[in-house]
Amino acid sequence: MSGAPFPGGRAASAPLMGHETEPTLFEMSVASRSAYQLRTTGVPATALSELVPAAHLNPEVVPIAEVSERDLVAHFTRLSHRQFSVDLGMYPLGSCTMKYNPKFCDAIAGDPGLNAVHPGAPASLSQGWLEILVTLEEKLCAVTGMSAATLQPAAGAAGELTGLLLMRAYHEAKGDHRRRVLIPDSAHGTNPASVTLGGYEVTTVPSNERGLVDLEALKSALGPDVAGIMLTNPNTVGLFEEEITEIANAVHDVGGLLYYDGANLNAILGAVRPGDMGFDIVHMNLHKTFATPHGGGGPGAGPVAVAPHLVEFLPGPRATRVGDGYFDWVAPTRSIGRVHGWHGNALVLARALAYIDVHGGDGLTRVAQHAVLNANWLRHRLRDILPAAYDRVCMHECTLTATSLKNKYGVRGLDVAKALLEEGFHSPTVYFPLIVEEALMFEPTETESVQTLESLAQALERIAERAQVDPDSLRRAPQSTPVSRVDEARAARQLIATADAIR
Amino acid sequence: MSGAPFPGGRAASAPLMGHETEPTLFEMSVASRSAYQLRTTGVPATALSELVPAAHLNPEVVPIAEVSERDLVAHFTRLSHRQFSVDLGMYPLGSCTMKYNPKFCDAIAGDPGLNAVHPGAPASLSQGWLEILVTLEEKLCAVTGMSAATLQPAAGAAGELTGLLLMRAYHEAKGDHRRRVLIPDSAHGTNPASVTLGGYEVTTVPSNERGLVDLEALKSALGPDVAGIMLTNPNTVGLFEEEITEIANAVHDVGGLLYYDGANLNAILGAVRPGDMGFDIVHMNLHKTFATPHGGGGPGAGPVAVAPHLVEFLPGPRATRVGDGYFDWVAPTRSIGRVHGWHGNALVLARALAYIDVHGGDGLTRVAQHAVLNANWLRHRLRDILPAAYDRVCMHECTLTATSLKNKYGVRGLDVAKALLEEGFHSPTVYFPLIVEEALMFEPTETESVQTLESLAQALERIAERAQVDPDSLRRAPQSTPVSRVDEARAARQLIATADAIR
Amino acid sequence: MADYLPHTDDDVQSMLTFLGMDSLDDLFAHIPDAIRLANGLDLADGLSEPDVAAIFAGYTSANKAKATAMTCFAGGGAYDHEVPAVVKVLSNRSEFVTAYTPYQPEVAQGVLQAIFEYQTLVARLSGLEIPNASLYDAATALVEALNMAHGATGRQKMVISSGVHPHWREVARTFARGTGHEIVEVPLRDGVTDWSSVDVSEAAAIVAAYPNYLGVLEDLSAAKELATKNDALFVIGADPVAAGVLKTAGQWGADVFVGEGQAFGTPLSFGGPYLGLFACTPAQVRRLPGRIVGETVDSSDRRAFVTTLRAREQDIRREKATSNVCTNQTLMAVTAAIQLGWLGTYGLREVATRCAQGAHYLYDQLRALEGVEALSSQPFFREFAVRLAKPADQVIASMAESNVLAGLSVSALSGGPDPSVDVDIDNVLLVTVTERRTKDEIDHYVNVLREALTR
Amino acid sequence: MADYLPHTDDDVQSMLTFLGMDSLDDLFAHIPDAIRLANGLDLADGLSEPDVAAIFAGYTSANKAKATAMTCFAGGGAYDHEVPAVVKVLSNRSEFVTAYTPYQPEVAQGVLQAIFEYQTLVARLSGLEIPNASLYDAATALVEALNMAHGATGRQKMVISSGVHPHWREVARTFARGTGHEIVEVPLRDGVTDWSSVDVSEAAAIVAAYPNYLGVLEDLSAAKELATKNDALFVIGADPVAAGVLKTAGQWGADVFVGEGQAFGTPLSFGGPYLGLFACTPAQVRRLPGRIVGETVDSSDRRAFVTTLRAREQDIRREKATSNVCTNQTLMAVTAAIQLGWLGTYGLREVATRCAQGAHYLYDQLRALEGVEALSSQPFFREFAVRLAKPADQVIASMAESNVLAGLSVSALSGGPDPSVDVDIDNVLLVTVTERRTKDEIDHYVNVLREALTR
Numbered sequence A, B: 001m002s003g004a005p006f007p008g009g010r011a012a013s014a015p016l017m018g019h020e021t022e023p024t025l026f027e028m029s030v031a032s033r034s035a036y037q038l039r040t041t042g043v044p045a046t047a048l049s050e051l052v053p054a055a056h057l058n059p060e061v062v063p064i065a066e067v068s069e070r071d072l073v074a075h076f077t078r079l080s081h082r083q084f085s086v087d088l089g090m091y092p093l094g095s096c097t098m099k100y101n102p103k104f105c106d107a108i109a110g111d112p113g114l115n116a117v118h119p120g121a122p123a124s125l126s127q128g129w130l131e132i133l134v135t136l137e138e139k140l141c142a143v144t145g146m147s148a149a150t151l152q153p154a155a156g157a158a159g160e161l162t163g164l165l166l167m168r169a170y171h172e173a174k175g176d177h178r179r180r181v182l183i184p185d186s187a188h189g190t191n192p193a194s195v196t197l198g199g200y201e202v203t204t205v206p207s208n209e210r211g212l213v214d215l216e217a218l219k220s221a222l223g224p225d226v227a228g229i230m231l232t233n234p235n236t237v238g239l240f241e242e243e244i245t246e247i248a249n250a251v252h253d254v255g256g257l258l259y260y261d262g263a264n265l266n267a268i269l270g271a272v273r274p275g276d277m278g279f280d281i282v283h284m285n286l287h288k289t290f291a292t293p294h295g296g297g298g299p300g301a302g303p304v305a306v307a308p309h310l311v312e313f314l315p316g317p318r319a320t321r322v323g324d325g326y327f328d329w330v331a332p333t334r335s336i337g338r339v340h341g342w343h344g345n346a347l348v349l350a351r352a353l354a355y356i357d358v359h360g361g362d363g364l365t366r367v368a369q370h371a372v373l374n375a376n377w378l379r380h381r382l383r384d385i386l387p388a389a390y391d392r393v394c395m396h397e398c399t400l401t402a403t404s405l406k407n408k409y410g411v412r413g414l415d416v417a418k419a420l421l422e423e424g425f426h427s428p429t430v431y432f433p434l435i436v437e438e439a440l441m442f443e444p445t446e447t448e449s450v451q452t453l454e455s456l457a458q459a460l461e462r463i464a465e466r467a468q469v470d471p472d473s474l475r476r477a478p479q480s481t482p483v484s485r486v487d488e489a490r491a492a493r494q495l496i497a498t499a500d501a502i503r
Numbered sequence C, D: 001m002a003d004y005l006p007h008t009d010d011d012v013q014s015m016l017t018f019l020g021m022d023s024l025d026d027l028f029a030h031i032p033d034a035i036r037l038a039n040g041l042d043l044a045d046g047l048s049e050p051d052v053a054a055i056f057a058g059y060t061s062a063n064k065a066k067a068t069a070m071t072c073f074a075g076g077g078a079y080d081h082e083v084p085a086v087v088k089v090l091s092n093r094s095e096f097v098t099a100y101t102p103y104q105p106e107v108a109q110g111v112l113q114a115i116f117e118y119q120t121l122v123a124r125l126s127g128l129e130i131p132n133a134s135l136y137d138a139a140t141a142l143v144e145a146l147n148m149a150h151g152a153t154g155r156q157k158m159v160i161s162s163g164v165h166p167h168w169r170e171v172a173r174t175f176a177r178g179t180g181h182e183i184v185e186v187p188l189r190d191g192v193t194d195w196s197s198v199d200v201s202e203a204a205a206i207v208a209a210y211p212n213y214l215g216v217l218e219d220l221s222a223a224k225e226l227a228t229k230n231d232a233l234f235v236i237g238a239d240p241v242a243a244g245v246l247k248t249a250g251q252w253g254a255d256v257f258v259g260e261g262q263a264f265g266t267p268l269s270f271g272g273p274y275l276g277l278f279a280c281t282p283a284q285v286r287r288l289p290g291r292i293v294g295e296t297v298d299s300s301d302r303r304a305f306v307t308t309l310r311a312r313e314q315d316i317r318r319e320k321a322t323s324n325v326c327t328n329q330t331l332m333a334v335t336a337a338i339q340l341g342w343l344g345t346y347g348l349r350e351v352a353t354r355c356a357q358g359a360h361y362l363y364d365q366l367r368a369l370e371g372v373e374a375l376s377s378q379p380f381f382r383e384f385a386v387r388l389a390k391p392a393d394q395v396i397a398s399m400a401e402s403n404v405l406a407g408l409s410v411s412a413l414s415g416g417p418d419p420s421v422d423v424d425i426d427n428v429l430l431v432t433v434t435e436r437r438t439k440d441e442i443d444h445y446v447n448v449l450r451e452a453l454t455r
């Protein structure tokens, strides 16, 4: 007898040594084991029952987990070895701009001079932070060609909704109650969802055979009840809306506003600005264009910049330059109010400012140039196995299609995406945008070298070859990953969202 | 044609996605790519040829590598995924004390208040550092029962040689020129190598059938030409030299000194001190007992503590408490001189002090107790498949033997060690100490839980079973690791020590 | 000129040649000239990292209030808790930091399992079965709860205690501009919500705070009863640290729990990125906002994790989605799982207890000070409000000179008068004590405050 | 009471039961009572991490000379170079930090390949074919070089230029106590080694420094000739940063190169852990000290790396080993590979060039100062010695008040009179400029020094 009923502690779950599963923190837990260490305070250790009435005390102990620091480290280090990341290799997820995240910007955010500041400290005691916010706002306006911005929205979708509320405030201030917002059929799902939350109805505008907004269809959808249109340019297919000025005029003509979904801003830095295209409201995804890390699904930051006629409505309070080198919080006169519990994802904002400062105007321009160069090189390189949905010069991403593989060998885009994992690359975005059949959307970003692009192309060539020779192996892919293809249907059928769920 | 002759950038080399090799930094290099960014200084950029005579300038450019920061990150992150470590799982290497290295101690060493101090700064400007060194010295003396210590030696072997030079200085100061140093046959290889460098000859003392120094053989090896003896206690088999007092008396009786190899100090913290056993000189491996990380083979730190009669010979200068809260560098009166370019591996020393402060006397005592408990539990748990070379209570490590597996199935200790890698554990130390046939030396350390020990035991049971059923598979192990069994003979036959070596 | 671009001039040339182009400009030729930027961006040229670091050194030195330089007694939803080195190191593992949302579960088990563990902890601490994978912060989590209540009841009226943090209420008001919700704020009397003062009939949600933002522990039974009686969802915004020892939202009968998870391993960070905690009853699962990770198996029947119930989400349901949230705060959720793993069951209890002990120790001393009066006589947990003889912002400014961040001015927090405070709000100071505050620091606080009041 | 031990009381009890024991003491029962500690260690009880952090905060604030607070013009073998965030992050990957020496190559390819890359870089920078995997530091690397020379020639006489760093020479003298080497130190004249002043016949090694520790670039042809003529090994201790632009040790004809690798990514660290660089000609490979990594294949013919030529090492050869070194400085070697990868071919050249530019810019201004005299008229690289009108330690102390670390006192470095300096050594200051020093900082230095001299 060993006295140890539940074995643990193996590294077999780390792919370094095999493909077994890692226990959960709760499975590792052993009663009265612990890791925490707290400061000696000297504060009288009065029993809690003397401080708080019994009615408030939980009669039960809420179980967390009881593990040693050593096991905690092993567990999360092993989990990290089961996780792909930009730092491990190319992550060509279209629409996600998974570029290299400079460690320098992380170091900036890790400085206690920034991260140990309480958000409720008076402005006089947090001048450095206010200056960061003001400076970032100014630079984002320079990049987008807008007048002012709010930095509060915590991600792109939050920026969208903020933008729609600004649109609403603008119209309502004029006593103008509009009903609809136009959205192209290629739009990202957050756009229509935000429209609903903004209190508007969605009118979908079809794309034409060139993958662009159908200008005639757009015009016929317009009317005095249209509050505005949400676009991203380049659009989600990776193509530039060449008739953007005509679109802008048409929307403005009916009194509508133009909203720019900044997810694809990386393509046009230094080349063209949303403001110059006629947009009134622009959100940016700092976690895309400005290289702040995605964190496995956030945090992001979705600042919203606006044209002069919308500045008075911006969320407040806004860090503002109020005097010679002095900054204070000022609420815009007709502010829609806060859209975040404090000032936004501040450390993400600081990272983005550091990124902008390092690049400067010249560097940001090169960023877009090389991002576009890479996408076009890849598109052209892959033309024989995965043709582009729209075969012409694209911007920072290229939407390819696996229809011919599907028709010939029954290999779907998803299978290609999964097989790519075995080849050491993250998959592209699959089945988005919805308007392209068997879409595989590759966004290489500017930080990948041409060697890496070539390597990706060769991997896809090998996969195309396997499609011919052994299509079944692709449908079973991936096999060399920590787990093989995951049963998503089962997860949805019987929800097990916690370790305590009844199975 | 793609314009990219050398593909790169795949993560396939990271075990997460497969088992391919990672290119070298040099294979990734592309002319005029770069990552570095330097401060703008404003210093006149005079041509180097105007500053340095042509005779000194290298007419050629020394090639380093030309990679982007992104590729640098991917390369070394992928390499890290090809590397086992304590943070990933149990690392029961006997004699190496691979315990958990607290992240707190790393944070201490990462503070610019310590790591940005120039070693040549005057004492008045580096009082914090001097206080750290003095405090650590005092605490190490309390742990070992000695009078004073030098913190300069950079690892255990450096400590050994320093100790031998102290031994020599002691004898020579008395005009006593001795010739030999005794070493048990179970000693670590650094011991005899250090003896040679200390200018002495090695006399090997055999172990008896209990795995301990043969006292009679020792006595007969002693004589007036013996400068001293080097021992570790517990010895390298993991057993306590119970006759240590008799040994000490015998050595002292001929005027010799006792040197304590501190590699195994973890076993006896708070239980017994080398000074009380009669040792005159003690080195410690802070990278073992005091949990400073091994760094893949260093840095370590090997302070040497001595009894009163050796203090005057210690290397200098030594940080010394010279007044009320003031510290200065003082050279011992008959110092043998420096043994390190500066003050030793200072950041390692700071980590060790933090570790000692967290544990305190009580915690260090528990460390040894639990380390010994774990080793004995494991020894007893494994008795049926891997019997102990000496079957009785051991200290912090247990030396088991695979002879029966070898005799029965032709499976060697090395095969067991390699198979263990497939099971998610690092191998134990194999074939050391030399006096045990097919030795597998396990040192679980105190930071592993009994669950982990049980898991290890079950893995070894599976391996023992495989030895019976499919011994060949063990001889081919490991297979699930980044590379399979490595051809060591070929490496030695044709040395390829650099990417430029002729193949 | 600094950047992170790999391409050499030769690379660019050969790539252009491959594309049959002459210059990088050709790639942008299809953009109409009229809108092309003629002279690039109106931004200075790039600087090297160390040059930028020097600029930021200026910012950090201008941040006088950093908790490393000033002893922090400010709270109000943002707490100065111990974050040990081990948690920082693990949560900074680049695999977690530089991953995207786990779209390909086969190579995202690390993040997915960590979220699953986070979800388990949120469920336990909230006492509610269905957590999600995180939201932006507590304020926006409250908005999602209101949207859920609207979805569940079809009603628009949201009855919110003014004991809910003023910023959360403000955010709720902002988003109500789009959803059309009617926000009814219920005043406090002696620090306790006076539910009887408003009409709660036809309410979609009854929202209470626990403890409320002024620190008071309200008895929530009455609010629960109101919610039940009126078929409204009962939403509790709770301090998750308190959940280490106090009744959980579930125990009080909540249908929805929202909270701020910053306390679990995320530094003060000037307010973000923080962590919106969210959990609800199984009855509301199809209305859950954001992502949720579920357990399943892979094709070899090994346990695996995956984001699930995706049919609620915006990328699939588009304008009918339960929420528009996409990118959320995963890294903070992973961090919370790590920090809670470090604290463990008894560490969390210890932190909660020490917070309460420190707060009460300080409170008892302040009550004896001239010019300081407790705002309410109610029980509290780890923060409390006092009414000073002087404006709170003046006191904060003068205590800052002694490197004490005295707390938060309640009028600054509320942006003016607020139904939560029925006395002169300008003089109300919200004081918070965490487990990091020592007796010496607290005693020093008392002395410095005494001085500030008599100055 | 704080520790990192997992065992609960129950664990301990059940484990003891498994062993048939009653208490932990039983495990130590075989240790004779006479030597057992009766009352434990004479050390205070353990403190929690934050308590210990508070103690260390006291130490760090007492370290006035940190380069973050004082502009560093000190060098002498320890340099204030730029270490970017990316290098810190990568070299702190816990897989590198918490691994042991790569005894099991199948799970140590990460460290092994990184060392292989490091070795390649050392070979290139030294101009010698056979590097090793690192030694403790430059001083001990020099000792290994002397031992190699002894092994190669059978001789004991080591002729060392006093341009070699005083500490390295002292370490050589210390270890010569054991090996019995005769250390002959050669004086400098006007900063240049006067080889003719000593008898080099029967020398095992001729050791020169490049640049020498006073910054001077000596022409090493004469020394090389002496070595050749006397069948001695020619050992060069060179600044590896200089190797970015200056002649390599190999180009000067060295048989052995030693150097300090701290400049490659390791912070000043109060002197350690640093990195002993070592390389030699193929003729000496069997005498190589320490570990060396070689390329080979695995059983599937995939490229793999492994420590090789192990037959030289102490664990196999024991008392006949080429060296006693076991644990070395791998993490610093890995860090050097990363830092050099970041610098790249042209970054290293740029760093070297900027060091020289800064040093000459400062030198030119100092020459114009009253009370400052150049110690030698010879060419130098990035540091130089000046003779002041006042004792160097006084000047350093007074410049420190303006937050300038003025340099190193050569008499402090030498521990007294030294054959390298033939003037009043107390007044000699060694001044260093790295690529991090700005023109403003250098100009400020000049002003502060002027003040210090006239005070």
Ligand SMILES: Cc1ncc(COP(=O)(O)O)c(C=O)c1O
Residues within 6 Å of the ligand: A095, A096, A155, A156, A157, A158, A188, A190, A191, A232, A236, A261, A263, A264, A285, A300, A302, C325, C326, C327
């Ligand atoms: C085109 C587009 N719009 C909006 C978004 C939403 O951004 P976020 O995820 O930051 O909310 C995304 C994110 O993927 C996107 O690709």
Ligand SMILES: Cc1ncc(COP(=O)(O)O)c(C=O)c1O
Residues within 6 Å of the ligand: B095, B096, B155, B156, B157, B158, B188, B190, B191, B232, B236, B261, B263, B264, B285, B300, B302, D325, D326, D327
């Ligand atoms: C028993 C023993 N002595 C000495 C040493 C040498 O220590 P170091 O590697 O620090 O030089 C070791 C290291 O493995 C050891 O195990």
